[in-house]
Amino acid sequence: MSIPRLLVVDDDAEMRRMMTEFLRKKGFMVMTAANRAQIVSHLDQGRIDLILLDVMLGDESGVEICAELRLERDVPIILVSALSADHQRMQGYEVGADDYIAKPFNPDLLLARVRAVLRRGRRSASLAYRRNTSIYSFGGWTYDGKKDIVLAPDGFQVALSKRETSLLKVVLANPHIPLTREEIADTLDVNHDGATQSEAATGRAIDVLVGRLRSKIERNPKEPEMLRTERGTGYVFAVDVVVKDG
Amino acid sequence: MSIPRLLVVDDDAEMRRMMTEFLRKKGFMVMTAANRAQIVSHLDQGRIDLILLDVMLGDESGVEICAELRLERDVPIILVSALSADHQRMQGYEVGADDYIAKPFNPDLLLARVRAVLRRGRRSASLAYRRNTSIYSFGGWTYDGKKDIVLAPDGFQVALSKRETSLLKVVLANPHIPLTREEIADTLDVNHDGATQSEAATGRAIDVLVGRLRSKIERNPKEPEMLRTERGTGYVFAVDVVVKDG
DNA sequence: AGCCTATCGTAACAGCGTGTAACAGTCCCA
DNA sequence: TGGGACTGTTACACGCTGTTACGATAGGCT
Numbered sequence: 326m327s328i329p330r331l332l333v334v335d336d337d338a339e340m341r342r343m344m345t346e347f348l349r350k351k352g353f354m355v356m357t358a359a360n361r362a363q364i365v366s367h368l369d370q371g372r373i374d375l376i377l378l379d380v381m382l383g384d385e386s387g388v389e390i391c392a393e394l395r396l397e398r399d400v401p402i403i404l405v406s407a408l409s410a411d412h413q414r415m416q417g418y419e420v421g422a423d424d425y426i427a428k429p430f431n432p433d434l435l436l437a438r439v440r441a442v443l444r445r446g447r448r449s450a451s452l453a454y455r456r457n458t459s460i461y462s463f464g465g466w467t468y469d470g471k472k473d474i475v476l477a478p479d480g481f482q483v484a485l486s487k488r489e490t491s492l493l494k495v496v497l498a499n500p501h502i503p504l505t506r507e508e509i510a511d512t513l514d515v516n517h518d519g520a521t522q523s524e525a526a527t528g529r530a531i532d533v534l535v536g537r538l539r540s541k542i543e544r545n546p547k548e549p550e551m552l553r554t555e556r557g558t559g560y561v562f563a564v565d566v567v568v569k570d571g
Numbered sequence: 572m573s574i575p576r577l578l579v580v581d582d583d584a585e586m587r588r589m590m591t592e593f594l595r596k597k598g599f600m601v602m603t604a605a606n607r608a609q610i611v612s613h614l615d616q617g618r619i620d621l622i623l624l625d626v627m628l629g630d631e632s633g634v635e636i637c638a639e640l641r642l643e644r645d646v647p648i649i650l651v652s653a654l655s656a657d658h659q660r661m662q663g664y665e666v667g668a669d670d671y672i673a674k675p676f677n678p679d680l681l682l683a684r685v686r687a688v689l690r691r692g693r694r695s696a697s698l699a700y701r702r703n704t705s706i707y708s709f710g711g712w713t714y715d716g717k718k719d720i721v722l723a724p725d726g727f728q729v730a731l732s733k734r735e736t737s738l739l740k741v742v743l744a745n746p747h748i749p750l751t752r753e754e755i756a757d758t759l760d761v762n763h764d765g766a767t768q769s770e771a772a773t774g775r776a777i778d779v780l781v782g783r784l785r786s787k788i789e790r791n792p793k794e795p796e797m798l799r800t801e802r803g804t805g806y807v808f809a810v811d812v813v814v815k816d817g
Numbered sequence: 818a819g820c821c822t823a824t825c826g827t828a829a830c831a832g833c834g835t836g837t838a839a840c841a842g843t844c845c846c847a
Numbered sequence: 848t849g850g851g852a853c854t855g856t857t858a859c860a861c862g863c864t865g866t867t868a869c870g871a872t873a874g875g876c877t
Contacts, residue, residue: 528855532834533854785826
């Protein structure tokens with residue numbers, strides 16, 4: 326991949342300047358836009374690898390723009406906003422943003438997010454970042470991404486918590502691939518909780534979460550057949566997954 | 572996954588030789604290249620799982636080559652360089668390298684990085700990740716690589732630990748061939764790349780491991796019929812093995 | 818044959834990674 | 848505002864793995 330091309334969108338010129346300067350120093354190629362028309366213009370002109378989009382764009386809603394862009398093109402988007410309320414955050418994700426960061430932000434954090442999103446895009450590692458309405462079948466089970474429900478082989482619905490569902494989505498998106506706890510935690514965090522702490526995946530949260538999911542979807546949780554432990558590494562979803570796009 | 576294929580790129584022949592020798596000992600298949608043309612040639616000829624690319628390639632810039640390779644193909648790259656300044660490192664990342672290591676490097680560190688990148692790389696599913704799904708039959712016993720289980724002649728399943736299973740796979744792959752402890756240890760480590768195992772199998776780990784496996788699969792562990800000791804050399808799997816590809 | 822030494826087998830132990838029950842904090846909703 | 852669902856933390860138990868130590872043994876040597 327050559328130098329990544331970023332598009333910084335903000336109606337505040339000073340903010341544009343600061344972000345641009347910082348990101349250029351870090352080696353990215355940075356373009357700017359102040360409104361919807363300029364965004365479209367840039368997208369038409371040439372490749373853009375990632376958009377950093379301010380949520381408040383004058384009287385336009387960045388969230389709406391985000392949704393529209395998503396519909397038309399497959400450009401990764403990081404939403405930037407001064408509003409850090411959870412409510413706002415959620416809105417961003419539902420609209421299809423790949424990540425969310427609150428102003429004022431720590432430059433290093435921004436950098437980390439940018440790289441993470443770019444890297445993800447390159448690998449198309451995870452479905453979990455897009456709202457997806459696909460239906461997954463695995464070992465008799467079904468996960469319906471549209472209704473967000475899980476059906477056991479016998480057809481009965483199993484109630485998973487939000488976090489358990491997220492974990493399931495992550496492993497469904499990466500069958501047969503060993504995932505470290507850190508990878509899982511990062512993905513889960515970005516998925517749901519744009520919370521600013523990307524570090525400090527301190528304890529055994531993932532272990533416990535895995536245990537809880539196992540207790541609901543494994544026939545014999547003591548000897549997992551699907552979500553297996555890869556000692557010294559992490560976990561693997563060791564079952565074939567069939568995805569039916571919805 | 573079959574044996575990973577690495578491409579070592581360095582214009583210094585001595586450095587190529589050292590790295591190649593070390594990595595081959597660790598069980599990788601290693602090819603070498605000294606310039607851009609040779610890299611391309613190797614990439615065209617066959618599958619390459621990972622490139623170890625020197626940053627200073629005579630008068631060419633490894634960084635540039637890295638960027639170009641990234642554009643055209645999705646080969647993981649580890650940049651190797653004598654320049655350890657942070658600035659340089661950053662450049663490497665932004666250009667798309669998967670990791671960066673400074674010369675002179677600790678061999679174990681190199682190994683750890685290589686394994687980490689290979690493990691990560693597997694998630695670009697198009698590539699060579701393939702489970703070993705063969706079924707091995709030996710002296711009435713069965714090892715099912717698909718389900719990763721071992722069946723005794725009486726049909727009952729025998730529980731082997733992960734390490735014991737690995738050892739079994741190694742000797743099954745080399746029936747009637749005397750294996751030294753070092754060969755076994757190296758192969759075991761490569762098999763489970765991703766785990767940053769400690770190197771330099773100091774002690775008698777293999778002996779003990781062999782003993783444990785024997786206690787589970789030999790009729791009379793005191794007088795092994797299958798996994799025999801080759802005094803002064805190592806161990807031999809002295810039974811015919813029939814492999815049925817799956 | 819008898820001795821000597823390198824080599825091997827393995828029990829015992831220690832360290833680490835993982836499973837999980839119990840607890841505590843948070844969020845949400847009536 | 849209280850209660851229940853959800854989630855992370857902690858602590859303990861346990862299995863896996865490598866190390867160590869000691870005894871057994873093979874094979875060479877005199």
